[in-house]
Amino acid sequence: MQTVLQTRAEATGYAETSTFADVTSFCDVLAREYPFVKRASLCRSTEGRDVPLLIVSKPGFTSGSQAHASGDHLVVYIQANIHAGEVEGKEAILMLVRDLLKSDPARILDATTLVIAPIYNADGNEKFGDGLVNRPHQDGPARVGERHNGMNLDLNRDCIKAESPEMRGVLREVYGAWDPDVVFDLHTTNGTRHRFDLTYGPATHPDTDPAVLRYQRDVLLPTVRKQLRKTHKWELFDYGNAERRSGELIWATFGYEGRYVTNYAGLRNRIGILSEAVSFLPFRFRVETTYQFVLATLNKLVDDRKDIRKRIVAADAYRAAEAGIAFEMAARGKEKVDLEDVPPGTRIDHTKAPTKWKSVVLPTYDRWAMTAAAKVPSHYAVPKSSTDAIRLLRFHGIELTELRKTPTGFEQFLIKNTKVSQPFQGHPLRTVEGTWEPRVTTTDDYWIVSTNQPLRMLIFHLLDPLTTDGFVTWNVFDREITSSKTYPVLRKL
Template sequence: MLTTILLATLLATGAPTQGKPDLKTPYEKGNGNQTATYDEAIQWYEKLDEAYDEVKMLPYGTTDVGRPLHLVVVNTDKDFNPESVRQKDKRVLLIQNGIHPGEPEGIDATMMLVRDYLQDKKLRKQLDNVVLAIIPVYNIGGALNRNSHTRTNQNGPESYGFRGNARNLDLNRDFIKMDSRNAQTFHEIFREWDPDVFMDNHTSNGADYQHVMTLIATQHNKLNPTLAKYLSGKMVPTLYQGMKQDKFPMVPYMNHAGETPDDGIIGFMESPRYATGYTALYNTLGFVPETHMLKPFDQRVKATYKLMENMIETVHRDAKEIGELRAKAKQETLAQQKFPLDWRLDTTEVSQIPFLGYEAKYKPSDVSGLDRLYYDRKSPYSKMIKYYDEFKPTVTVEKPVAYVIPQAWHEVIDRLKTDRVQMQQLKKDTTLTLDTYYIKDYKTGQRPYEGHYLHSDVQVETKRMPRQFYKGDYVVYLNQPANRFIVEVLEPQATDSYFNWNFFDSILMQKEYFSSYVFEDLAADILKQNPALRKKLEEMKKLDPDFAKNARAQLDFVYRNSPHYEFTHMMYPVGRLTQDLKLPL
């Protein structure tokens, strides 16, 4: 009798009966303007894992807040071994949510999507050759820091997480430098599963317009040409057409060329600090969906759901082609000799794209009394606007046979290990003649950026010289899948090189100096023995009056051109081995 009453009570309250977990999401149980908390999302996926043998939730490494980073794998083969999945030639689609927890549409949309694909036979068929790998919430620390105010310009949900993680890092600037434990764990997941396609769900900031969804696809100039042709010529048009049919017409991410979209938009050149900039280094097709912040939350969730649905359908349709193209791209990367390190927008190349906007107008501000911009929703328009999406490399480097890294630079070596870079160590002390960079010039940001004072515009001079290396120093050969990653982090001129992220800053400081009154006599002797140096000094005095009046500067000039000046000052410690020598490895 008690069991009958309990069952009736459970049914009346809508609670699930035993063996049939309630897979309705917190978003669906809410009012359309609520998003799942971190704990709700993990508990929901635990239920999904229990309900379906085709689902496995795997805890990977930790995060900066101490909670594990989970990966949910959905495979109708019930195979959750990445190596085995690759052998079966199935495509892996990695979906990441909550990198910015104040932009949570992906968290809720993905929960509903994966459940629907498991429960609907027609949708389920699309998973025959597609494995879903899902990071439910990436920025866990930010997700736990819940509030209702920090997304000032956003229309819902009622409460959400914070952009910064537990260390106040923006994790979408941390992929290459790996300051956070989150990023280190992501690299473990990414390198282990080697996804064919990657989606990182976001919400946009910026102008007001009619589109609910905007999209960043991996910048095609940066992507391997084989993949770029497929991405731009087939995959992206398919996604745009599908979203148009689903009544969510898309437009590229609103990176304005001017104050408003009327001036045109510029393709997003994502360097490796960003998610898709990093994933492109391994020939993964990357996408960052950006729903429009001013649209109601339920519309943004639906648009995200529909884009992921179109993505799965496209990957399912082109599974064989994507696999073949990636395999070819990987081989081409192994053979690639020249690598671009920095890029510039080519403003001579411009196309026209359809755009659904609102008229930009101006009126007096109620705050300042000055003219302020606003978008008049009573004046919608449909027109073609300019789209600049061609970039040209400004710095290119020829890859060496190998890089040689002194073991002292352990922060760099640790990051290479995290990314599964293949390295060998010298078995004895060795003198090697190789190419060495000297840093001739660079600029440094005057304000901290993500925990660093970022360098840029690096100029180098190459010197071929003998150098002493020691037992335990690392040799990194450029004959491996990580080639592009290695070049991007170890070439100082690259936008997101480890030099630019300050991991080599101690070389920029001189350690030994001279006392002027002592060095005077020695400098005079040096000039007497080196007439060419004396001539150069006199020429500099004539060309620069300030230099001519500065005794210390003239002594410093002699000092820097003498054996007394430390040769390691401004010397980039990573050597470039350009000949395949036999090394004691």
């Protein structure tokens, strides 16, 4: 007789969350039971853990190109536990895969290959401590891991600079090997005390391909919202917080930058889905909402898979002439939001749900708009001596061509001014000001980066000196910028 495979959360009545050993043995059991389930490796973490990547491909695909060659099959990457105090995604995704393997009425496993990192931040997970310290304002479990990874980095700020073994693992084993159409990133928010059961977000970078962005923001997520209202009587809403802006209370989304997991997917023309369970709702309920949210979203993705593949293939072939270098938050309109209603000065138990509410109608800032653009060049030239940049471009999967002399027909960027911020994630974030001029004074050997490739938008945002979340920002070119008046990367329009 088979014993029932349970997560630690289930086995303890939601008093505890899974350890690293629990997750790996759960994955191993599934891989033993089902021939088309593989337990692969995402990376070796800073502290030496073999971070599991679970591959569930019922048709037996072993790569993204194989899956995509078969027609409308989707590859879906699901990442949980990036912030290891936010543990419901880890539990929910193990349960969901187990359940789908047993019974899959919507035939999700026929239509999708699931690539799953159930415990992305394994090192953070194992730093179990008091839940109220490691993740304030959360209603259980009593002990959870820490937000940061083994390098003390926030992995949800690491997508551009890719310093962590975890992000490098994603670039190699997920984007490189599987080219996912959809990327889920599962979190829990402990922000504004609202009445929603779960909040979500699409990729918010405005340089996400427009057809791919419209699908996730205007079709997919609103459908899932309606569906869960109907089936579970839950209210879902866009992830965000109530904030004051010029004196007015607004509902504000998070940053547009590519450093965030879901926005990074957007810059690669893919669907990014942020899930944020609500910290002051009980742990068991947070697992349930996350589970049902992912399931409902998978169902809708399967329904729309032909359309999704069409949009993605078109996005990879599209060559936008311009890209953004400045952005501002924008509202889709005004909508009703229920906020906690307590007199100022009232003592609140932040680990428990509010009991009194007031409805307010708030401008709903769910997106970003471009306020300044620049031309996307046909080529960049990166000096061979800029080895960190070259290495990073390769990590991101960008194609380079070698050139053994100074390229002709290129422009160089003359730096008039440069500034750094207070350190963030160990980096004094840099900005530069200046102008392109049609003259090249350097004599380096170069690698040429054509923007005539699917990752055109990502290339622009990594390499252009004026972008707000690229290699300049994260100090990749600091040595060159502080020793020369010209930016090391050349461009050809």
